[in-house]
Amino acid sequence: MDFNRTVLVTGGSGFIGSHLVASLVTRHSDWRVINLDILDYCCSSRSLESIEDRANYTFIRGDVCNSRLVNHIFRTENIDVIFHLAAKTHVESSFESPSSFQRVNIDGTGVLLGAAHQAQHQPQCFIYVSTDEVYGASLDQVFDETSPLRPSNPYSATKAAAEYLVRSYWDKHKFPIIITRSNNIYGPRQYTEKVIPRFLTLLQMDKKCTIQGSLPKSRHFLHVDDAVSAFLLLLEKGIVGEIYNVGTSCEIPIIQLARELVQMVKNVPDSDVNDWLEFVPDRPRVDLRYPIKCEKLQQLGWRAEVSWAEGIRQTVKWYHDNPDFWREAIENQGPISSKSH
Numbered sequence: 001m002d003f004n005r006t007v008l009v010t011g012g013s014g015f016i017g018s019h020l021v022a023s024l025v026t027r028h029s030d031w032r033v034i035n036l037d038i039l040d041y042c043c044s045s046r047s048l049e050s051i052e053d054r055a056n057y058t059f060i061r062g063d064v065c066n067s068r069l070v071n072h073i074f075r076t077e078n079i080d081v082i083f084h085l086a087a088k089t090h091v092e093s094s095f096e097s098p099s100s101f102q103r104v105n106i107d108g109t110g111v112l113l114g115a116a117h118q119a120q121h122q123p124q125c126f127i128y129v130s131t132d133e134v135y136g137a138s139l140d141q142v143f144d145e146t147s148p149l150r151p152s153n154p155y156s157a158t159k160a161a162a163e164y165l166v167r168s169y170w171d172k173h174k175f176p177i178i179i180t181r182s183n184n185i186y187g188p189r190q191y192t193e194k195v196i197p198r199f200l201t202l203l204q205m206d207k208k209c210t211i212q213g214s215l216p217k218s219r220h221f222l223h224v225d226d227a228v229s230a231f232l233l234l235l236e237k238g239i240v241g242e243i244y245n246v247g248t249s250c251e252i253p254i255i256q257l258a259r260e261l262v263q264m265v266k267n268v269p270d271s272d273v274n275d276w277l278e279f280v281p282d283r284p285r286v287d288l289r290y291p292i293k294c295e296k297l298q299q300l301g302w303r304a305e306v307s308w309a310e311g312i313r314q315t316v317k318w319y320h321d322n323p324d325f326w327r328e329a330i331e332n333q334g335p336i337s338s339k340s341h
């Protein structure tokens with residue numbers, strides 16, 4: 001079968017990547033979707049089982065840092081579009097092993113850019129999925145796309161460094177890139193190290209939600225379906241060379257998030273909610289919040305459609321209905337840690 005477009009998604013077996021791949025494969029049967037993923041510890045083979053047999057889907061297990069493999073893909077597959085999501089993503093781990101974050105997040109992005117730019121079949125668009133964390137924290141300033149980058153942890157520093165690499169290909173070669181900076185994304189199938197699935201998994205095991213530190217930390221939470229719709233809209237309407245914030249006004253203090261999840265999972269009266277919370281020491285420096293403006297993306301017609309009430313209800317239900325999904329991975333890694341992001 002002839003396809004109209006070939007889309008390469010890196011990190012397509014991860015949380016956001018698997019939702020993006022499933023959406024591309026089912027909505028666009030005339031597009032070929034290639035997923036390049038190393039299948040790191042945060043992946044489950046079950047994430048893409050609904051589409052893995054589709055004729056327009058191809059999986060390649062491999063490392064974005066492997067330039068021979070990546071060059072071969074670009075030489076042989078006529079890639080039109082790249083969504084680059086492959087990354088090491090857990091902030092806490094980035095303090096413990098910053099070099100692995102530098103290798104995958106910076107060097108891997110460099111390998112991919114070099115191969116894409118040199119390919120005989122020139123891609124139309126390279127979308128780099130970055131994060132609001134590159135701005136660093138803010139108590140009152142709301143960041144727009146022109147705000148300075150002040151990453152404050154090894155993870156966000158590698159994402160910012162990769163952004164500079166991506167932008168250099170636009171500045172020097174007019175290679176058609178777009179950068180997205182999104183808020184915290186949540187939804188079904190997210191690995192248990194991230195804050196919402198971590199709280200839900202702890203509660204399912206009859207353990208308390210561990211709240212790090214006493215500072216009033218909050219996060220903006222965007223449902224993964226809204227993130228995917230933003231990425232797909234940017235592919236069609238985004239202006240190359242530009243950066244787009246992808247966010248939501250739904251800001252929730254972490255302690256309130258924990259209380260809400262305790263009520264939903266344990267169904268206890270208000271007076272008993274605190275019995276399910278445990279306060280643990282924080283790392284020395286933690287970003288309290290990352291407020292961003294998304295007008296540039298909204299001007300293209302994007303709105304977050306999934307309300308917090310609906311998104312969290314659906315997410316809690318998914319973890320309730322699929323208690324074994326991550327169990328094997330958790331067993332391989334030992335007990336779920338008290339750290340969160």
Ligand SMILES: NC(=O)c1ccc[n+]([C@@H]2O[C@H](COP(=O)([O-])OP(=O)(O)OC[C@H]3O[C@@H](n4cnc5c(N)ncnc54)[C@H](O)[C@@H]3O)[C@@H](O)[C@H]2O)c1
Pocket residue numbers: 010011012013014015016017036037038039040041042043062063064065084085086087088089090104108129130131132159181182183184185186191
């Ligand atoms: N989750 C969020 O809240 C959020 C917010 C903003 C931006 N992002 C960005 O979105 C992207 C995806 O995030 P996620 O939450 O789905 O993360 P995730 O950890 O669930 O997925 C990352 C994926 O990258 C793959 N990967 C890691 N190293 C690789 C390598 N060397 N070669 C090939 N594949 C490799 C992993 O196997 C995994 O499938 C990341 O780039 C992240 O920085 C995430």
